[in-house]
Amino acid sequence: MSRKRISLRQELPLLVWLVIVWGALWRDFSPGNLLFGALIAVLVARLFYLPPVELGGRFNVLRAVPFALMFLAKVVAASFQVLYLAVAKGPKVISAVVAVPLRSHSDLLVTATGHITALIPGSLVVEVDRSTSTLYIHGINVRNAEDAARLRKDVRDTEAGLIRIMGTQAELSALNQEVAA
Amino acid sequence: MNPETFSGDSVIDAVSAVFMVVGALMSLAAAVGLLRFPDLMTRMHAATKPQVLGLFLLLFALGLQMRTWWVWPVLVVAWIFQLLTVPVSAHMVGRAGYRTKHLHPELLSTDELEAVVQQAAGKRGFTDDDGDEATAGR
Known part of the structure; x- marks a missing residue:
């Protein structure tokens, strides 16, 4: 793949959202489950790569x-x-x-x-x-x-x-x- | 349940009852709108929008009645997905409806998109007649 990688900081909101969805669907917010969710989130974000969303850099x-x-x-x-x-x-x-x-x-x-x-x-x-x-x-x-x-x-x-x-x-x-x- | 918590319980019951009735009312609004509005675009308003509020109220009432914390994240995620998908579907249907001329121009007070679409169509070498034929051919 020749597309440019995006920084982890830019990807973080997407990963956090995926982990929240994972936890909500399992109805389990225990650390172990969240960790496994985070692993899957990173994997999904790498495999099914979407064009990065350009954030404004601030959130009030x-x-x-x-x-x-x-x-x-x-x-x-x-x-x-x-x-x-x-x-x-x-x-x-x-x-x-x-x-x-x-x-x-x-x-x-x-x-x-x-x-x-x-x-x-x-x-x-x-x-x-x-x-x-x-x-x-x-x-x-x-x-x-x-x-x-x-x-x-x-x-x-x-x-x-x-x-x-x-x-x-x-x-x-x-x-x-x-x-x- | 303890007798002390009775008043709190009845408040929760009352709130969820009101929310459920209003939520159902929003579904009724959608049905009435679908039946009574004149064209596709106005019907899309009725078909897609009141359910955002209706679903919110019903999910909220559900969360109040379940009395367990773990149901809230699921409900919030369900509503957020609704928020993300409703505008997209409304936009796609509205856009397709506009382009295939499923609208009554006499019911529009202004139409600032028409000139732009005409111009874009002219640039690509399509004439308005083609569009009319395609619509009539179906």
Whole structure:
């Protein structure tokens, strides 16, 4: 194999996740089982080699916890909104496909933003333009330009939150400048 | 069970009862949405999303009722896999649906993707007629 090896530090989040899944599936978090899980994780990561995920090099836990809670609250609110739309509007619901240009060009952040946007009911990622890192989002109940602007702002706010949690230093300072301006 | 823990138990029972009912309600929302929404894209919203919350609530209630710690990691992993896979499937179906024109343009207030797709199709030498024929041919 001629692909370049990645450092253990970069691979560590994947290995830790695999060990957690192993422990959870065996329902056994004893040291022996975890050690064997770690052995299998390393073996799997070596045999079934995937392109490395480029991490931003930082992770802010203090920002991640409120972000996760906000995400959960949004999922709850939006689920009831979709329930209301399904019952009240039904076939007459108006939606839109909105282009949302993102700030970051990192694959991880674009993917994470797309995932979170797609998990919140009422918005669905239809298409991703990787070269310009633009998400095309199908939003339900987007009746006019005002709603479209709100959807665009929501997605960009989600991305801003993710940059604050795990974006690179450069992305973070660019974001701070944008907010200050 | 001890009599002292009775009130704690009933609180847990009440919380899990509420969570289970709301979780089931979310599944109902998905079913109602599938039936009533007009096109594929809006139906995908109903089919994929409320179950993220519904599954969370049901798994949470299950964890409360099992009263053993080792069930929690399994439930969390199950939910995380749901979080990872739901957007991917929704995106793939939505993307395929958009490209095969399974949507009602009159129900879209704006469509900022259409011009981009047209342009990309034009660059590759496909015309819009080909797409229509392919759709009509099925």
